[in-house]
Amino acid sequence: MSRMLTRKLLPVRNILPPVTKRTSHVHRQRYDVIVVGGGHAGTEAAAAAARVGAETLLVTQKTHTIGALSCNPSLGGVGKGHLVREIDALDGLCGRAGDWAGIHFSILNRRKGPAVWGPRAQLDRQRYREFIQAELLSTPRLEVLEGSVEELLVTDPNPEEPGRHRVTGIRLANGSRSISASSVVLTTGTFLSGSLFVGHTVSPGGRIGDAPSSSGLSQTLRERLGLRVGRLRTGTPPRVLKDSVDLSLAKLHPPDSHPTPFSFMNTRTRCKPEEQLPCYLTYTTPGVERVVRESLHLNCHIQQDAKGPRYCPSIESRVLRFPGRRHQVWLEPEGMTSDLLYPQGLSMTMPPDVQLRLIREIPAMHRAEIHTPGYGVQYDYVCPTQLSPALQVKNTQGLFLAGQINGTTGYEEAAAQGLWAGVNAARWARSLPPAVLSRTESYIGVLIDDLVSRGVNEPYRMFTSRAEFRTSLRPDNADLRLTLKGSLLGCVSSARRDEFLRVKLRLQDAEAALRALTLSPAGWRKMMPGISVSESKNGSLSGMDLLQYKDVSFEMLASLFPEQLSPHMEFSERLKIEAVYKPHCDLSKREVERIQKEENMSLPQDLDYFSLPVSLSKEVREILDRFRPSTLGAATRLEGMTPAAVVNLLNYVQIAERKERMMNRSNAGHQEGRGDDLCARNASLPQ
């Protein structure tokens, strides 16, 4: 309990955990898990692996860039905010870090329905880094090492299982030192064969100011392990000196007057409501479009934009694809005391002098000075269909990938994968079966399932429209969906588990109290004259039913029944949301159950689909062979699968399972437990 209190009060007391560890050398020769990379994916992966109980080493080029926000100074939003809430429900870092570092909080989509509310915050870069570093360096079982990884160590493929490698560790650049580990999580972001683009200049690297990563890693992945890689691009806008911008010419955009914390563990944010900084909104002008067109020949990154993403990551693609329109530019603070502004929407890759000309076409920035020019990055990603739903490389045991290396974009997407890869890396190291999150229970599940079963051809970003069960996957109930599961996996602290159990019980009590309040429709009409209560089937309506009405709030009911309901005021908003959404969630329950069952039916990864003795067309066999779905559920979602093929596969799985059961029964006498492969086949979480 005391730990919970300190955690809760942490942001308010302005204290970070004391940093006690050194980062210049390692204490062990062997770790359970090594995480390569200290970005959003890497930090969540390392912290999660350590929480689950693995001896973990985080290797990063520079300790002081751990937790750096390389691009926008913000966290959350619509879809992305959902991810942050889920990461927090699994005790990840970014939600709490956001509460610590946020300087402008707002809930997007406030008027569009709680399922699509998007918690978002502008962040102070310095504070964010501070928090993440302090957390990592004080996490038990987690060590941090500054260094560059030269090579990934893998075994030759097992002759009995063709194409199957096993990871054994890493070799560092300086002095060729090797460190061994059962699992390695690669979160190298844009550094895998990364190139930086400004105007005509192209230089190797993944982020400006940082040394390029060694080519050894990329080589191991491509040549040694034979992984298919693709190339993606991203970019960042120039940073502008705040003093040089005439903010009176931009529209002030204030934060919410009451900041809502990201974390289920926080009741307040570190930043006081009145201390929050505003953002500003301004627009592009025809002059901006002119500058882009005039400088196209100087713009290497854009010239290569032959097959770019469907959306428009840079100002160049915006004005080229949607000419003659004005586009929004948000001017966002970079920190509490920073003298820079981040012009969101102006990512560009032209030469610096043209960048200056361009931004000065915008009235508010007509005298603006650029502190750091914008630039583009092109980098390799590993086609994520080669991963399992645990984010493990299918042909290499113990190797996990997370973040931009899998073709995603965004901090939240990276963090979500990192956390899940970290959990699974630790489970692998401890010989536990992989843990899988379903797309029916979380956005993290949607993200991972989309990646591993469909792949990407543009940087993947989360949108709420990707979630077919959007009405149940809400930011408000992420804890109810995930915390218990996280706790069973061991990745949730006892403080969070206790708090969760308290909340869950209280919510149940409150719902029970609401259900216990039953009146006839006429009775309700008398008590609440303004509400047009309709008739009900069985003659009476409960408080929960009434709460479904648009104009009925929990507060209204509580004022009518203070004795029964006033103890539950803490949850008034959650109860209202639950009451409105429950009928809709119930409707999709059957579909959810179906998908979950199918997701629990695993297809062995080494199946030879061409010789499988079931009736499948050649076309279907090719599809299955190409995508190698991990579960029957993933197989049914593949394009080109026929219903008959799915039924035949089902038959096959059932017969295989029956055989396996019989085999186990006959082996039970002389063999203890089952091999890892068998466990992996029946991948499911402890119930």
Next chain:
Amino acid sequence: MLPISAVCGGIYRAAIRTLGTRNVPLCRRLSSGDGVLAGLADADTIFALSSGHGRCGVAVVRISGPAATTALRCMVGLRKHLPPPRTALLRSITDPHSKEVLDRGLVLWFPAPHSFTGEDSVEFHIHGGPAVITAVLQALGSVPGMRPAEAGEFTRRAFHAGKLDLTEVEGLGDLIHAETEAQRRQALRQMSGDLGRLYQDWSHRLKRCLAHVEAFIDFSEDELIEDGVLDRVDISVCDLQAEINQHLKDERRGERLRSGVHVVIAGATNAGKSSLLNTLCQRPAAIVSPIAGTTRDVVETALDIGGFPVLLSDTAGLRDSPDLVEQEGVRRARERVQQADLTLVVVDSTILPSEVKQAGAVLLKHLESVLTSQEQPEAGRCLLVLNKTDLLPEAQREQLSLGLRGTSGLPPVCLISCQTSEGLKDFLTVLQSTVQTMCADPLSGAPTLTQARHRAHLQQCAAALAQYWRYRDSDLALAAEGVRLALTGLGRITGRVGAEEILDIIFKDFCIGK
């Protein structure tokens, strides 16, 4: 480990749904069966025509599920007492709403678990005319909780209830394949007409509505989404709702779909396709000439083969032609082949190599180019007709007729001469037995069933659109859910719409940055 029965229902439903995924060629999408709404319930009660199609005295309509008794109560006037189980009763079958008598027939009641599906089941044995069948199926569709069965669904439910043994379970995949294929062909015929264009247009508009609502939800706070996006969606949804409801009300509208087994004659130019048509219908329905490419459009004739209705179409010879009219003819020919229940591939036997093995190989290749379907020709869906045998030496004729029989991958081969009528009798026997087998399949050539299915899906679509309005002002996420469900309902007719397709529209219509 899950019990088999618990899993299979879902798999089956998913199986049906996957048929409609994106990027699958249109022809394979059309029968996309299922989705969220029907996924709601095994609690649904399903019905279907279970007897064969064609000239038959009695048609059997099967009903299975919890509301089966409702059908008994409201359609055969058995309000108070259910009939004794498994005993035939002669009753008047009436429309539950208009109380109009539809037919007089036998009614059987099989209470659970002693029925084929293990559920409460009812059978109506009614007169076999298409008008009666249509009326009864439509009346059933109007009973709450009832919907037309999806492909293989009766069998699937039986499987669910443990009424099938293992060998029967193994046949389930084949059954579903056959039935979905039959539905696909039927839907394809319907979709290529005016009705199909209407549904496609609705689907297209609904997709745009959904894309715009989704864009407003996901991006309007960060990006510049022009004012009035939602207003335009309002107008669109309102129009769509009105049009769909109007369509549902006006039962006489919609096109008359021709019943019968669809048999298409296809092949290269000058193989003698039109001669075969004329021979079969015993009148010069199509122009015949020695000039290649004489037939340019589809020539259709209704026939009665051994008592079964057949719709016979002659098509343009397949070849690359610079002539635009002929190109269109070839396109239509290929379309017909895709929609056909049975394709007669006509080949000029004089162009075949004299060696039998080589001839077999040539024919296989030729079949592939005519049928163009990615899957191997289904057994019984194709006959190979070698024409002009009167021009072959006797020895070669015999070699072909004996030798080709053993060639694997070839459908049944008939050697005929339209000129001399040689071999025609044997060919007619084969054709008749094939048509007969097809008519035993209740799904082939039964447009009423497709219509009933479409009706049910359109009703779901209209109901879901009402949810849009219920939440339009209070909760856009729930309003969007209404549009999603509507699109799922319509998608079961026109092909499923995936999240990526919606994102495509969003990114095309709006400038979305990072």
